[in-house]
Amino acid sequence: MPINPRFPPASNRLAPLRAVEFVAFPSVQMLDLTGPMQVFASANDAVTEAGRMPPYSFRVVARDGQSITASSGLGLTTDALSREDAPLDTMVIAGGPGVDAAAADPVLVDWILWTSAGVTAGIDLALVLVEEDLGREVALAVARYLVMFLKRPGGQAQFSTALSLQMADHEFGALHAWINERLDRDLLLPILADQAAMSEHSFSRHYREATGLTPARAVERLRVEQARRLLSESKIPIKRIALRCGFDSEETLRRSFLRLLAATPQEYRARFGSGPSVPS
Template identity: 30%
Template sequence: MIGVLIFPDFQLLDAAGPISVFEIAQRISGQLPAVRTLAVTPGAVRSSSGVEMFARGIGSSRAIATLIVSGGPGVRAAARCDKTLDFVRASEQRGVRIASVCSGAYILAEAGILDGRRATTHWQRTQHFLKTYPKVKLEPDRIFVRDGNIWSSAGITAGIDLSLAMAAEDFGDEGARKTARQLVLHERRAGGQSQFSSLLELKAPAGRFAPLLSWAREHLDTPLTVDDMAERAGMSSRHFTRAFIAETGTTPSKAVERLRIEAARQRVQSSSEAIERVAQSTGFRDPERMRRAFIRAFGQPPQSLRRAARAG
């Protein structure tokens, strides 16, 4: 049985996406759909869109083997609700597989079940989450993260990717592939793929390191080491690295790689320039190194992106 925890002002797709994945996966496997929505107060629960879902009370959850916690504007109030937190803790103690979608990670973190664990959440919440829950090993680049029996995912549609990965665990890879096809998804994205929006965030940086990132974008063909960037920022390397992570939620090296990936992607998709030349001019140097970076960021190599762009 799959349980989806909702609350007033939850994000509708955070719940509806996983519900649809498991409904289809269960039907494909020959099972009757076994998914229910849960809430502290049973009855109609209004989402942030105004659309309501009917939920059973959390007291009817003993048969739940997987609990998915949705996110949305109401997550902060939900994370302050003792009944919600006690329910999540009790589920974890019973060995229930628990997952969060988007900002639902705040509820898991507030319940303490993410302490010392790897997790992710929506890229826009990275800085606040890091400051609020320093014991969590946040991986802001990831679409979804699994740490033992606890899963977490990035913003909204990443909950579908997380659910498909869970479905693969429950029903096998072929069942997950058939489910993805039924959902008319181009492909099932791996959890290690970067949140593409976090790449876009660095295209128009703000804050104290905005000038530095703009300068780095103009010098991608140079090494751009941490020492180089620290010197440009007028800081020691150690202080620079700590300040940069606190400001941006990522390391200087990861930020430079994002800038290189985005610059390379644009050239790969909009020109016939040799892949080797693109790798050289954007600072990757080695085409294989660029290929691995593209797979991490987009789930496919440069040549595949180029073919898709031309087909489009």
């Protein structure tokens, strides 16, 4: 099992315990349940290791507190829903065939505060909640810890390059947003340094200190991430994806994929694409 690193401390203010309930149903998908739950558990670890009380209490509940069986065949013991007058900060509805029925259940509908689609969206949502409650530093520390072992098969990282670069957002956040809107353009060092209002030498040094990457490598990773998204979510030909993401050729895209993901764009699409593969 991974050992939690020492996270940056949360702000030094006392806060009431935040109650979070995860609603499960027969044939619930376990990762929909345990992925977001682990985010809150790791946030508790981050705060308690800094010498303070854990900020979250959480439990798995079902409509009447019955035992249920997940889609994997694993049995779950659940608690009953809290009373309507009991304090509850957030209810997360896990994925599974019961989710539509839950959305139509008048007993539950008033409790539904947040919803998301899919395992990774649920984890991202939980990270957003932790950031709102405890601040960006804790949320990013949790995300960086989880990425050590939450990996999709074949090298598809659960958390994004953009998220890792957010560790430098206090200094380069505006630049990263500017880059992401212009990935199909020339993003050479002089252009980036000018946008950051620094000399090329100063920008290169400060950027590497803040992110651990050279500006060129950061741009390459953001382009690969955008290409990954288009490969998995669209049927756009790979040659067009390469140009849209700022690679000068399909071969350049291929080399970057092999270096960063150990897979070609064609292999990536075949494994993670939402539909049949298309010609390049």
